[in-house]
Amino acid sequence: MGENPFTPSFGEVPLHLAGRAETIRLFQRAFDSGNRRPELTTIFSGARGTGKTALMAYLADCADRSGWIAVRTTALPGMMEDIEIQLRRKAAHLLGDQAKVSIGSIGIPDLLSVEVRQTAPASSNWRSRMEDMLDQLSASDTGVVMVVDEVDPSLDEMVQTAAVYQQFVVDKRKVALLMAGLPHNVSSLITNKTVSFLRRANQIHLGPIDDFEIERALSRTMADGHRSVDPRGLSVAADAIAGFPYMLQLVGYHAWEEASGEVVGIEGFQNAIEISRREMNSRVFAATLAELSASDVLFLRAMLVDEGDSAIADVCERLQWSSSQVAQYRRRLMDAGVIGRRARGVVGFELPFFREYLQERFEDEGL
Template sequence: MDRNPFTPGFGLTPPVLAMQGTPVEDFAEALEGTRPAGHRSVLISGARGVGKTVLLSQFHDVAEEVGWEVIALHTSSDSLADELRGRAVHALRDLDPEARDSRVTSGSISALGAGASLGREISDRYEGEDVPLAVLLDRLAALASLRGGGLLVLLDEVQSADPDQVHVITQHMQDLAQRGHAAGFVAAGVRAGVDELLANPKTTFLRRAHQVEIGSVDVGIAAQVIMTTVADTDKHITPEAAVRAGEISQGYPYLIQVVGAEAWQRSGTSGTIEIEDVEGAREFAIDAMVHNVHGPALRDINGRKDEYLLAMLEDDGPSAVMDVARRMGIDQNNQNVYRSRLIADEMIRPAGRGHVELAMPYLREALIRRRDGGRSALAHGPARVARPIRASRPVQGDRPASGTRPGRRSERGSGR
């Protein structure tokens, strides 16, 4: 039996992608020069778990395929510029035939046998801190262009980066392009954080970048992705099961993977994934969404914004903003403030005149759990009685004979 092909983990590229439009192909054309070079600077944004990191890796792969040198920076580093320098030096040592000067330092050159007895000193022309970063980047871009490429710098989780540091990097990339080099910069981040970053005057470059917004796909596409993923393996999924899986995923990329993986698991050794396997995966998918997506996001939602969301729970569908204001005991202007903030947080979205609705799959379930069970209900799931995997460590005087493993509790598995 083939391995479970779904990838319900952040940053993992699935075997089959749900894709809106042709962002990867467009980017490849920009790198190759059939599209304007301006499209080599891209800002990918979207809610948590919609596939920003995966799309960024697609850009990485396609760039390498067309001969570009790619440097992926980490927002967790202390200094993005230092990291860029380090990575540029590393790449230059590989690419630059003159990276190491080999010099004769001793011995004499005779007509015969030259070389054999000579002392040589290998010096690294990129050692030390004195080469300006701009010079390193120039050299790297020039070498990459010899093989028909250029220099691409990637930055994921850009919303967590220091705007001053982002500014330094984008300025370098912009200067490179202005000096006639093939250069590109792609950043990805959560919509709300990206909006905040773009409001900073230091990030004008990003504002002008080509914007790629990603979100959920049609449930029909989600069903096709699940069907195709399974079709590439030795299992099979019934069309009804695939359609139902698409519906449960609500077209949200992370959920496509979670529902697919869980339904696969539930089908066990059977060659076919049936609709029951998919139905059975629904609760699991909601749990995964609540714990891994909504839990972390709701941690930042407090006070009036929290009250706003709770006031919306009284309606089964979209809420009239007038009702929300009344339930909260605030006036319309005030209501508008929190409405706008929650829209920026991607928690709610407008739903026709004077109405708003919850913006993410299973956010309602997450809010209800938080309301009824407190914040810990989001972090761990409902409380239950469980047995330890291994028996507790033996207390002194109760040691098992040496060489034996701690015994399992005799009652383990009974009474269930």
Template sequence: MSAATAYNQMNPFTPMFGKVPAYMAGRELIIENMVQAFDVAGSNPDLCSIFVGARGTGKTALLTYLGHRAEQMGWVVASATASNGMLDDIEQRVRASSAHLISAASSKKLAGASIASLGGISWENIEPSANWRSRLNLILDQLNEANTGLVISVDEIDPSIPEMVELVTTYQHFVRENRKVALIMAGLPYKVSALLSGKTTSFLRRAARHNLGSIPDYEVKEAFRLTVEDGGKRIDDDALDLAASAIGGFPFMFQLVGYRSWNAARKERIISVEHVRQGSQIAKEEFDSRVLEATYAELSKGDISFLQTMNEEGETSRAEVAERAGKKPAWVSTYKKRLLEAGVIEEPSPGVFEYALPGMGEYLQNRG
């Protein structure tokens, strides 16, 4: 590669929600378990998995990545976002993912189609009046004949949507009938908790729950360096340390810092400390407006009061929160639970709290 070519490589970082990054830092074990589940199938509990995390923790990107891996392993994948009409969307995605030709005949939705290397499939006599479960059963029968299964992927879990509940209860029947079907979902902590507490969806408490927390600095540094080098540049060790500090183990911040630092280097071959310093400042402003502001808008006055008692950096004890707020232990317990479920704070050890979102303490102080 010539020097001129190296200088002009496309930015390899992807600061867009849901975009699969070059390296899924910190998620290797989850990916390994899910790939094993797709490979073995059967009664593997990971075939029903929920990914939980605050905004910017990489939930959507992980769902997208796992969908790609499942397709590579021969599964048909239908991806949707929780919303009204999602069941029809899933059904249409199944048909689109498993056929190259859609028949115009009203009695046959798909004729003489083939699924990648899985052989021929023909949807026979699917009655429009049949309910969603019945229509999916017919599709699953055909997929079974082709020796493959279905992965349903749902982002932004929302238990207030009736079709979300219908999907979950129908999936329970698929499991009882030993269908080869997986359900992988992602959502904010408080919405996942609400779904799990529902009377008709309580069986999901037995699903594999993966909490997407922060990524260790050593993994951040490795993934950051590899991304930079694969893009055609290099990065100084001191600059890498500064980048890791600015990222704070947060996946979306990883992409923002990387993207802006790369741009700051422009046509230079090496990303320096100064480039990272410039990039990190812009990234922080973006993170504040795109993540912290949206999170703040959902907080109650009590939530904010609790958060403002916490140390801007590091850990804060339950006793410190109660003393600074001038409140009783019951008040602390109530808001601790709310904020843990919202993914705004973490409790690394009993009675000890810290912010789950990088820069949240400073953001709150600036808001007054």
């Protein structure tokens, strides 16, 4: 057998992006269209492990293949400079030399040495330098896609980038902005008055994927590695994955490793599920729990009393909180992607297996 075809590592693009075909089709149409389409300004949100980074990486590749130049960065200090440097490198064949050359010093160590340095015009800033490049790229009808991961609303550069992008759009430049982050960070960003236009941006929440899409992605990826799957094992795997893209890659990866022949059987999938759940605990759930406040956790503990979804009225009674206090923490947990609305006045756990993880943690800690 060949190399394991699954990609449970951060940021890697799977061979088959389960459940994203329609989204990809719409973005491909936007990149190929001569008109400006809503998809060119999009914010993706979702809990950890829902495939935000992988999807944006795939869409960046789509943009490159359609003649755009996609530059990818993370919302960290220096992100604006990172965007500029990447664009200069990727578009070097289309850009002229905009820097001025000056002589910094002259010396005679071995007869003669001249230090030459490049300096940007004194009046330039990030926006003007980007505009200069966009002007040159427009000659070849080349657009620029800025892809920003891990949205951080508290980062000044994040807000500045979005604000300048808005001006690019107003000036009818060929630009696109794709951003992704945890729900509460996205929610905070779009409520920032400086970039209020983002409230009208295309917003896509990445939730659970249908089981049939999970089964299809698993079987196709296995087939790419020249292995087939036992249909019973495939069904067990899809049920355990519960629509979670990262869990799909984990289960697929470990099922491949467990298999010894050309067919991945039900036992291999069962072993893979156990291994994957342990890894989910350490890689996803522990980090999610660490970000929650003590009151957030109290809210979740009140939900654990129910075997399934929870009525908000019951949570309110158990906690002896006011309705406004319950509404506040309900919103916080929904923004964090931990719980989701099931019906009017009813919520449930959004992250697969997070309920079981919390129950085990509380039992181990005697809480």
